[in-house]
Amino acid sequence: MTNGTLYLPDTPDGIARAAQALRAGELVAFATETVYGLGADATNATAVAGIFAAKGRPRFNPLICHFSSASAAFAHGVADRRARILAEAFWPGPLTLVLPRHPGSPIASLAAAGLSSLAVRVPSHPIAQALLAAVDRPVAAPSANRSGRISPTRSEHVRAELDGRIAAVLQSGPSIVGLESTVLDLTGPARLLRPGAISRAAIESHIGPLSDDPGADGGGQILRGPGLLASHYAPTLPMRLDARSVAPHEALLGFGPALPAAALIYNLSERGDLLEAAAHLFDYLRRLDDEASRQALTAIAVSPIPDHDIGLAINDRLARAAAPR
Ligand code: TXA
Numbered sequence: 124m125t126n127g128t129l130y131l132p133d134t135p136d137g138i139a140r141a142a143q144a145l146r147a148g149e150l151v152a153f154a155t156e157t158v159y160g161l162g163a164d165a166t167n168a169t170a171v172a173g174i175f176a177a178k179g180r181p182r183f184n185p186l187i188c189h190f191s192s193a194s195a196a197f198a199h200g201v202a203d204r205r206a207r208i209l210a211e212a213f214w215p216g217p218l219t220l221v222l223p224r225h226p227g228s229p230i231a232s233l234a235a236a237g238l239s240s241l242a243v244r245v246p247s248h249p250i251a252q253a254l255l256a257a258v259d260r261p262v263a264a265p266s267a268n269r270s271g272r273i274s275p276t277r278s279e280h281v282r283a284e285l286d287g288r289i290a291a292v293l294q295s296g297p298s299i300v301g302l303e304s305t306v307l308d309l310t311g312p313a314r315l316l317r318p319g320a321i322s323r324a325a326i327e328s329h330i331g332p333l334s335d336d337p338g339a340d341g342g343g344q345i346l347r348g349p350g351l352l353a354s355h356y357a358p359t360l361p362m363r364l365d366a367r368s369v370a371p372h373e374a375l376l377g378f379g380p381a382l383p384a385a386a387l388i389y390n391l392s393e394r395g396d397l398l399e400a401a402a403h404l405f406d407y408l409r410r411l412d413d414e415a416s417r418q419a420l421t422a423i424a425v426s427p428i429p430d431h432d433i434g435l436a437i438n439d440r441l442a443r444a445a446a447p448r
């Protein structure tokens with residue numbers, strides 16, 4: 124699809140070249156505060172089709188469209204009072220809103236996998252902001268990994284996943300949050316589709332209780348996050364969660380100051396800080412997966428992670444990583 128992937132610095136010139144490539148219908152990976160995204164001009168159906176091809180992503184799994192401002196986002200997704208309150212509270216930032224799609228929106232229907240809804244987000248990362256402003260079009264961007272693999276939080280991860288398959292990578296430092304955005308469905312009663320750094324409690328403090336109804340749309344289509352398959356974010360080695368001890372054949376993904384002994388240990392946060400753990404999670408999973416295999420270890424044990432605040436989102440990702448496939 125592309126001869127060589129260009130690695131651009133996140134300087135004004137690099138950003139301008141990345142924006143130009145996106146406007147020309149090419150695929151460009153860029154940093155956001157959550158994870159690196161693989162961007163394409165969302166109004167260009169061929170470019171959007173390129174995302175599905177580069178990732179090997181099933182076409183029933185819709186993409187999030189990124190904008191530099193809430194007003195730009197709401198030109199494509201219809202905002203009600205709840206959406207405006209949440210945008211005011213959390214944008215720019217790691218929250219995605221699923222809204223009814225504006226009938227006049229030029230976004231390619233493939234971007235939303237043919238659904239009548241549209242997922243929109245305004246990222247806070249300064250480079251993502253500058254890029255989106257320069258592109259001045261909606262940018263569809265899933266995480267910049269091959270489908271079913273761990274989301275990239277560093278530009279080296281993107282290289283490992285997509286080198287030679289995309290036009291360019293805009294290279295910035297590591298993503299600060301480290302977990303994909305919270306996804307909230309507002310096409311009916313507000314429902315959490317994917318937990319993230321913006322917690323359910325934080326959302327409820329602004330718009331009241333969320334629904335626990337798993338939900339289906341009028342056409343009977345299951346809307347509980349079409350992409351939220353049970354097995355996802357998968358390392359190649361099997362994982363064992365809530366491990367308080369480590370077997371000789373296991374490496375350890377630890378959390379906290381007192382860990383059991385193991386031949387190979389990555390500690391998400393020695394001081395037991397959940398935000399720090401989230402920022403390290405995908406990077407350490409990748410490293411463990413590589414290094415454990417090289418040391419002839421055949422599984423990854425994971426310390427218990429407290430199930431509150433962003434710990435809920437960490438445990439959601441770990442459960443997917445550990446799901447049978
Ligand atoms: O943090 C993030 O959200 C990152 C960065 C790059 O912004 N993006 C990301 O995209 O995680 P992706 O494609 O890996 O995950 C998007 C999730 C999927 O679970 C998808 O099914 C859901 O959002 N989604 C997208 N559009 C939807 C829609 N119209 N209705 C319901 N779920 C939707």
Ligand code: MG
Nearest residue numbers: 265266274303
């Ligand atoms: Mg993804």
